[in-house]
Amino acid sequence: MKQDQNDSLQRNLSNRHIQLIAIGGCIGTGLFLGSGSTIQLAGPSIVLIYMLIGIVVFLVMRALGEILLSNLNYKSFVDFVSDLLGPFAGFLLGWSYWLCWIAVGIADLVAISGYTHMFYPNLPSWIPALVCIALFYTLNSLTVKLFGEMEFWFAIIKIIAICVLIIVGGIFIAIAFKVPSGEVTSISNVLNDGNILPNGFRGFLAGFQSATFAFIGVELIGTVAAESKDPYKNLPKAINNIPLRIIMFYVLSVIVIMAVIPWHRIDPSQSPFIVLFKFAGLSAAAAVVYVVVMTSAASSTNSGIFSSSRMLYGLASLNKAPRFFMKLSKSSVPVNGLVFSCACLLSAVILLAVGNKSIIDTFISVTSVATIITLFTWFLIVFSYIRYRQKYPERHQTSLFKMPGGVFSCWVCMIFIVLTIFTLTLQSTTRVGLYLGLAWFVSLGIGYILIPQEVKKRWKTLLDMTINKN
Template identity: 75%
Template sequence: MDQDNKDTLQRNLSNRHIQLIAIGGCIGTGLFLGAGSTIHLAGPSIVLIYTIIGAIVFLVMRALGELLLSNLKYKSFVDFVSELLGPFAGFILGWSYWLCWVVIGIADLIAISGYTHMFFPHLPSWIPALACIVIFYLLNRLTVRLFGEMEFWFAIIKVIAICLLILIGIFFIGIAFKSPSGDVASLGNIFNNGDLFPNGYRGFLAGFQSATFAFIGVELVGTVAAESKDPFKNLPKAINNIPIRIIMFYVLAVMVIMAVIPWHSINPDKSPFIVLFLFAGLPAAAAIVYIVVMTSAASSTNSGIFSTSRMLYGLALLKKAPNIFTILSKSSVPINGLRFSCICLLSSVILLAIGNKNIMDSFILVSSVATIISLFTWFLILLSYIRYRKKYPKRHLESCFKMPGGILSCWVCIIFIAVAILTLTLQPSTRIALYLGCVWFIFISSSYLLIPKSVKTDWKALINKSLN
């Protein structure tokens, strides 16, 4: 067993790590894989959808930032939720967020295996998934700085890919490129002759689910804040840059895609980033984008392994998970949390060994479950902020990173979250995920009720001791 001389997480992530992790969190697998289904549902109004969600995400992250910087003993949002909303909320949030990243990791591993078939069609599907789990386990156990380096380069690859796509798309528009099917690249394709809502309000609202999933992971910067060298400098910078990243990586990217490919010609079951180059008759470029999509999925899996191990560590410190998860390696890595999360991810290997699964069907179902848990996470962050303003007015006055709009902005975001949850009832596949999400919350709430009252009393005392 790896033993440790240090008993806390180490602040070994530099500014460039935090900034690129934040960028990587803004460019999730949901953008590369899920944008096609969102465009299929919403048509040109996807631009409005990404803009609205981007504004909400920015406000939620500003609330998260102010809360984390108000007390550097907060190691993640589970800590301030536990203190401000109580042990019950912290218990449900911690385990739900852990589950969220596990199911995202499973979906990403299935996606990686599926795309690997393009290059190695005879390779058994479970081998790429198992290889990724082993590699990421070995790398994550070394040091948090190595995780930062991996995400730094993963993020750079994603940024370069999107920038190249935008530049190539603009070039196609400039020369009025005509595809083999006869469609001409034009800005007019974006606006669809003035019909921004071709599928009506139901299509517009239904597009919010897959679009919201694309932003899952942006809150990861809050999890890594506990291991940042200079959180007062790095965290505000990472959060304040979110709007420009959303405009560039989401709004501008999908506008370029729809300008080159008319929205109704986009296959919802394929990545529009890959389809764009196939549409232009450039299979070699499409093959490169396949690799980028796989890299994005690998990055998401890597982030999930990191996040879940830290979440289990935080829960164990508050006695909401077995004490074995508090053990740190010599490199200050929560080694048992890392092992347990990787073992759970092995279920993807079993699924792939049993038989081939449709990538997009699995992706949509899992992404919908993850979206529900992420919206729940954002909701508790906002409620915590409202409670923080009432409980610690002095901290808010002294804050150098106040949330714009304060409590009013919180309520606007909460209304959006309620509407977003309702949109999950519009499609059969997302409706199933909503039912599964309800089953999970019933299960985890029931588990809390089975915990002895004396243990819950100890939780409150421990929270007050460790965070105040």
């Protein structure tokens, strides 16, 4: 396809697209599937874990929002990290965030294959993954507005599913519903006789990995900001709604789940959303939720393909990736970046075809890589905010969307992020992801050292031209 005369990404996403993409980013496979393993590790303290991470996520997003709106020439957080922390930080973040979404996509494809097995137990697990890659490549290659429409309806389905779960669970609690096994639905199941740390403090800490993965995608708002029609209006609104969404989608849903199913009865290998309806003897409803959970995984994969292709475009525009990735289709889609990202997702097909791990073990191992990169991304965002306050004090003074707590909040977030990274060492499955993540950063560092100085100087010149243009 020939490149369009317009050589830049287009602002074709409306307010409803931005708002629902933001909601979709808050509801992913980490909640629908990963919450089962988190509940098994942390017990009732999962509620506290989600609230703590939610507070930090909100502060990180407020820092991101203030910086992005201070200069609309920043197309993503990679741009302002490069400007505020230097080209090396931008290089690390750009390529790492691309890998993060590839890892998320692989994890979601693994989940989709696992869910498909319920309906077609004899179907080879790699086939659903291959079909999804082909489908999302086709849809993403058309237009960014179509991506927005897909995510809009995906998010609607997820919202309806969670609302139904909360309503049904609430009714069960109100009438003290007796499940077929003889247990009575009660809020006391959540309180666990006052023991909110049944697996001790170590279990509480271990729950942070899968809980953090559940929030991956919230920062996608920063990536789609470049394609929003009215970022001054849409971005603040999307970010400010995050706390309410976290309370509803995470806190309320897990409270309802643990009230219906005692936490120690939850199978970590299955989605607790599905198990809840099975546990209550509603097999037909459980089958419907299976489809919804698959839709959630599909939505997350779709977001990953979108985000990774845009990240490659952004890196190429700064000469930090081959110019090959700057090619746009007639509908202003970075088509070569899209092809490359989808090709990398084919590793999920290989993993499913030759791997011998269970679906949940494979899922946790892959998500650990995404988690370490996400924490690294959040750290650089808040660290950039500190530098932003030093480098551009006048922009902060005139900002209408200031970060609550300013620099102090940034330090709190960074300490929290470092401590969360430490929790990845507590389990063998998450340690693998941590080691792989560290190996990735070392490899990128070596690669950066080998890049000629004249190339790095061109990066700086090009970045200055990009962020300072009228």
